[in-house]
Amino acid sequence: MKFVIRAGGIGTRLWPFSRREKPKQFHALVSDRSMLQTAVERIDSIAALEDVYVSTGSALAEGVTSQLPDLVEGHLIVEPALRNTGPAVGLECVLLEAAFPGCIVASLGSDHHIGRPEEFCRLLKAAESAVSEHPDELVLVGVKPTRAETGFGYIQKGEVFHEADGEPVYRVGGVKEKPDLDTAGAYVSSGDYLWNANMFVWRAGRVLELLETHEPDLHAGLMEIKAAVGTSAEQSTLERVYPGLKEIAIDNAVLERADRVAVVEADIDWSDIGSWSALADVLPVDEKGNLLSADAITVDSTGSTVYAPEGKLVALIGVDDLVVVDAGDALLVVPKDMVQRVREVVDELGERDDGEKYL
């Protein structure tokens, strides 16, 4: 099995740490290693370095290389433009299928927290086993939901159709887009639904077959790139064709349309760290519920999250459930229950003449 760590994300909601040139996955938010470094290290028991690839956008390529000095040369897949996950996953499938015809690929995120990495590796191996025996299956990693979250897609879990090492692999009844709160609540209480963690195990060739059926134009572009792989025109073809590929999520392009989708049920202490409030759910807090990733003095303050650069002292007095993030040149202060609105600041910066430097 080949492993692709997708590291092209933007992580807007983690602004001001997350920036265009140094997004979320490059930061050590959860440990002293960056999330990208952790994403590679967590699979080292099942993935030799020669089987590990990283995909990212061209603006971030240098950052990936400097964070992962041991990444094998040529294992960095650089997308010439941001075209969403459909083209990104298509490109990784094209390149790996060209190099290793018939290969199975685990396509994984780089900016999620997984508290139980051994269990995660066991599930990936079970998914690989399912795809080995059933080569047309697309196997998803579905996370056991812990709350009625409206920010994630949901996967309807069906019957067990495969078992590997005691781990059941389920048929998928359907892949649902982000639901409203009532629907999310019904999903969670039914026990039949899992969060879509956007991690997949499948044959690269199978994904390309499905793209041929459901997104023929996208597929045709990918084939043009594939034909140039290994030739002197590989890079120029990629740079010419890729930016014109249809911008579509892999969920819409393939997952929602495929008839053979499966899922492993993951109880792996997972968080997408999708916002500043999510960090306190996965990291230890003090006796007042404060997550202090800074030299901090708190007076009568509870439930708050503080990030600041080394050498900066942060004093909180009388605040509750507040997020304070100092990124050196930019400072964010927002109550935990409003962290989703960080996007509005990012949007406003995009409109300001001098906003670029903070993005």
Place this chain on the structure above:
Amino acid sequence: MKFVIRAGGIGTRLWPFSRREKPKQFHALVSDRSMLQTAVERIDSIAALEDVYVSTGSALAEGVTSQLPDLVEGHLIVEPALRNTGPAVGLECVLLEAAFPGCIVASLGSDHHIGRPEEFCRLLKAAESAVSEHPDELVLVGVKPTRAETGFGYIQKGEVFHEADGEPVYRVGGVKEKPDLDTAGAYVSSGDYLWNANMFVWRAGRVLELLETHEPDLHAGLMEIKAAVGTSAEQSTLERVYPGLKEIAIDNAVLERADRVAVVEADIDWSDIGSWSALADVLPVDEKGNLLSADAITVDSTGSTVYAPEGKLVALIGVDDLVVVDAGDALLVVPKDMVQRVREVVDELGERDDGEKYL
């Protein structure tokens, strides 16, 4: 009349801007000039530079000189130790009386905001006129109270006993220490009380006479210093005697005990800028009541005060009545109604091994 600007204060409640080596009065909190510079400039219509003196502690002497390059050489009065306002005012009286026997002195603060400087100058001239005619009077500047403030002393206004240029000077019924809230409310609603702004006009010699009567030990020390003025032993005598002088406020040492105390009633848009919340009372705020002394983006935020260094972007989302002060190496976040508790942070820093650098 000679003018002494007292610039030896600490301004703890304005931490993290206010530091031991660069306290409140050295900062441009209210305009683009520091409060000390503004204190000198606001009297320039009545005070020639050769009549202006500045007193401060030895740790701050260099800072004063660099902020006030035009201060006449020898007009910086340096206290070898912090001994409260009794010895500080005593020292300025000793030095000025030695140089200008019989002189009248206006002893003024350096860290207060005065929105109507011309009116302030007019009042100082009226006070000078009263002391010229009634050389035993101690004339205070009493500020018309605008709220039942418990953080100030109060001056009970009596009958008019002098008038200069249409400005009445009142006899003082009593100088009261900081009252409780009920008493403060009664003071304010009576219309008979004024805030003690700790600014005085008097003859230097009269203050020394009163110290001789009420604080003979302190007076004796001051006389020892006076005897050395102009000799080669002046500096060594000052350094030997001053640190041993009784630590006492001028209010307790003289004002509360004198029988000839007067007051001018000041309607001068005064604020002691005694806390971070006080700034929004004297500076213009935006349409949401935010005081933004920083490059700031606010989303659904009201009544908040933001100070940050140039080049730092501050984003506030969904916060109300919050103070956010970024001083570069230290950041303070506190609701406006808890700003008095900044002291607790300063106290904690004093106890920490590495706290010194933030003080």
